[in-house]
Amino acid sequence: xxxxNLLSEIDLRSREFRVDPYxxxxxxxQYAPVVFRDELNMWVVSRYADVTAILRDRRFGxxxxxxxTREQRGLPPKPQYRRAFDMLSExxxxxxxxxxHTRLRGLVHKAFTPRRVENLREAVQSTADMLLDxxxxxxxxxxxxxxxxxxxxxxxxxxxGVPEEERGPLRNWSQTIVAMYELAPTADQERAAIQAAxxxxxxxHKLAAQRRQQPKDDLMTALVEAEExxxxxxxxxxIATCILLLNAGHEATVNVIGNGLYALFRNPDQLRLLQxxxxxxxSAVEELLRYDTPVQLFRRFALEDVxxxxxxxxxxxxxALLFGSANRDPDRFPNPDAVxxxxxxxxxxxxxxxxxxxxxxxxxxxxxxxxxxxLMRRFPDLVLAQEPQYRDSVVIRGxxxxxxxx
Numbered sequence: 001x002x003x004x005n006l007l008s009e010i011d012l013r014s015r016e017f018r019v020d021p022y023x024x025x026x027x028x029x030q031y032a033p034v035v036f037r038d039e040l041n042m043w044v045v046s047r048y049a050d051v052t053a054i055l056r057d058r059r060f061g062x063x064x065x066x067x068x069t070r071e072q073r074g075l076p077p078k079p080q081y082r083r084a085f086d087m088l089s090e091x092x093x094x095x096x097x098x099x100x101h102t103r104l105r106g107l108v109h110k111a112f113t114p115r116r117v118e119n120l121r122e123a124v125q126s127t128a129d130m131l132l133d134x135x136x137x138x139x140x141x142x143x144x145x146x147x148x149x150x151x152x153x154x155x156x157x158x159x160x161g162v163p164e165e166e167r168g169p170l171r172n173w174s175q176t177i178v179a180m181y182e183l184a185p186t187a188d189q190e191r192a193a194i195q196a197a198x199x200x201x202x203x204x205h206k207l208a209a210q211r212r213q214q215p216k217d218d219l220m221t222a223l224v225e226a227e228e229x230x231x232x233x234x235x236x237x238x239i240a241t242c243i244l245l246l247n248a249g250h251e252a253t254v255n256v257i258g259n260g261l262y263a264l265f266r267n268p269d270q271l272r273l274l275q276x277x278x279x280x281x282x283s284a285v286e287e288l289l290r291y292d293t294p295v296q297l298f299r300r301f302a303l304e305d306v307x308x309x310x311x312x313x314x315x316x317x318x319x320a321l322l323f324g325s326a327n328r329d330p331d332r333f334p335n336p337d338a339v340x341x342x343x344x345x346x347x348x349x350x351x352x353x354x355x356x357x358x359x360x361x362x363x364x365x366x367x368x369x370x371x372x373x374x375l376m377r378r379f380p381d382l383v384l385a386q387e388p389q390y391r392d393s394v395v396i397r398g399x400x401x402x403x404x405x406x
Contacts, residue, residue, distance in 0.1 A: 007032055012394070013039055013183060019390050021296065021397075022337070025325035034311050040183060042299075043311075043319040048329035048349075051321045054300060054308075055353040061097040062356060064301035064316055073316050082190070084198040085180065091240035094248070094356070097303075101355060107233050108241055108359065111222035117363045120155060124367055127154050128374040136378070140385060143402040147375075148257035152250035152367055159249075159363075160242060161218025162207065173200040174247045182395050183297075197243075204239045219245070249360045252294040252350070253367050255398030258388075260288030260372070262402060265384040267339040274341055275376050284341035285368045290348035291339050296324035296397045298352065323349055324397065379406040 010024055011017065017024055028035065028046040037044050045051055054060050061067075070077060078086050089095040093104035131150055135141040149171055157167045176196035179189045211221045223238055233241065264271040274284050298321045302313035313319065327348045328336040351358035358364070375382065385403040 007035075011039055012037060012044070015392070018392055018394055021324060021394075022328060025322060025328060028322070029325060029329060034309060037320075040320060041318070043313060043317060044322065045319060046322045046325040046329075048326040048332040050309075051323065051326040052349060052353055054319065054321060055349070055356070057306075058098075058355075059303055059306050060300040060313075060319065061303050062101075062300065063095050063097055064303065066097055066100070067303050068316050082194055084201060085177070085190075085194045087201070087236055088177070088197055088240045088243055091234070091236040092244045093241070094244050098355065103228075103231065104233070104237060104241070105355075105359065106228055107226045107231065108223065110226045110228060111219055112245070112359060114362065116159070116219065116222070117366065120159060120363065121366060121370075123158055124151070124155055124370050125374070127151055128370055129378075132374065132378050140403065140405045143261055143404055144254065144258050144399060145401060148254045148371070148402075149250075151257075151371060152253040152364075153246075155363070155367060156246050156249045159219045160207075160245070161211070161216055161220045166203075169199065169203075170246060171250075172196070174243075174250065177243065178247050178251055178396060179393075182393055200243055201239050204242050205235070208235070208238055245360065248358065249363065251396060252358075253364050253371075255294035255396065256285075256289055256350075256364075256368055257371050258399040258402050259292040259294060259397065260285075260368075261375070261382075261404075262384070262388060262399060263288060263291055263339050270339045270341050274372070275380055278373060278376065280341050281369055281373045281376075283343060283346070285365065285372060286346045286348065287339060287341050287343050288372075289350040289368075290327045290333070290343075290346055292397065293324045293327050293348070293350050294397055295350070295395065297322055297395045323352075379404075382406045 007027065010027065012024070025046055028044065033047040034043065034045050034050060036042070045054060064073070093101050093108065096104060128147075128151055131147050135146050141147065153167065153171050157164075157170060162170065173196045176189075176192045177200070179185055180193040182189075185193070207220055208224055211218075211224050215221045215225070220242065223233060223241060226233060264274065274280055300319045300321060302315055302317050302319065304315050306313045327333070327350065330336050332347070333343075351361040351364070383405050385405045388399045388402050391398050391400055
């Protein structure tokens with residue numbers, strides 16, 4: 001079969017692609033590294049060099065709204081019933097471009113300091129040990145439900161200052177909102193995300209009001225008080241920032257633990273190497289971030305007409321940057337389909353690049369390093385109990401569950 005016929009049979013919305021996108025990434029990188037896909041109505045970019053070039057190029061942005069209005073793009077006004085959800089993107093630095101992004105990131109950085117992150121190290125370790133204490137006598141666990149999910153959610157809740165007794169809904173709110181960033185969310189997912197955004201926003205308004213009256217040594221208080229050149233976060237910006245920190249601060253961590261441990265089970269030589277050489281833990285985490293990247297796709301808009309190689313992106317067109325493919329590009333990573341926890345040079349883009357580089361990357365790395373080191377130390381006989389299933393999603397790649405015995 002010709003390359004053209006192979007490409008014509010690819011559907012980036014298919015179940016096959018969702019379960020294992022990597023063979024399709026190989027075809028795209030080889031035969032159509034920059035291609036317009038009708039089923040997505042987007043350009044798709046798959047090679048590392050191209051993806052990283054676009055991430056660094058200020059002619060592309062996370063949003064187009066500051067350049068072209070919805071009316072100019074032929075789109076209807078945003079429906080009022082979505083207001084609670086749309087408020088989050090309209091006020092989050094995740095969906096802003098400079099100078100608005102620069103302003104918001106500067107204010108958040110004043111609160112979300114390296115010192116504040118480093119001060120969480122003891123809490124991360126004690127939480128990891130506590131979660132494993134709870135399952136140790138059982139001899140088995142679901143790594144996701146029992147460990148990977150509660151660890152970062154607990155840490156982010158602790159960071160923000162959410163009282164322990166009020167943390168129950170956080171994971172569901174976050175996962176429900178994040179589902180809207182998939183390629184084609186359903187009407188049910190949209191309704192659920194609006195409801196989650198409404199409830200989460202109402203809760204954070206109350207928490208912010210409490211911190212204004214009774215400041216504490218937590219991130220919510222620091223964000224309320226953050227000021228630069230007489231500027232502060234508005235109430236909507238404060239709420240959107242807190243929700244972004246929870247969403248981004250745990251979703252990737254959860255899925256790197258699940259995806260990464262599953263990758264080690266499928267590569268037992270690498271699992272043994274890590275168990276026998278704890279000094280490789282840091283490079284192992286970087287390799288697992290690269291190998292089965294939790295956020296497979298990020299979107300960008302062409303802010304103007306851009307000649308890119310031999311194609312032209314027209315202003316307003318959307319571009320899907322395939323992080324999962326870029327991180328498996330053989331032109332950048334030798335033997336990219338192999339797990340190599342001792343890989344010395346590993347410039348993966350799991351945390352993106354450029355002005356939108358993940359602000360929470362240091363915290364995520366700390367959590368992941370502690371999570372894998374603790375699992376290896378506490379459960380040296382860890383084995384896979386049953387083959388897991390991947391979630392039915394494209395943008396966020398993760399497992400439904402990961403059952404293990406020890």
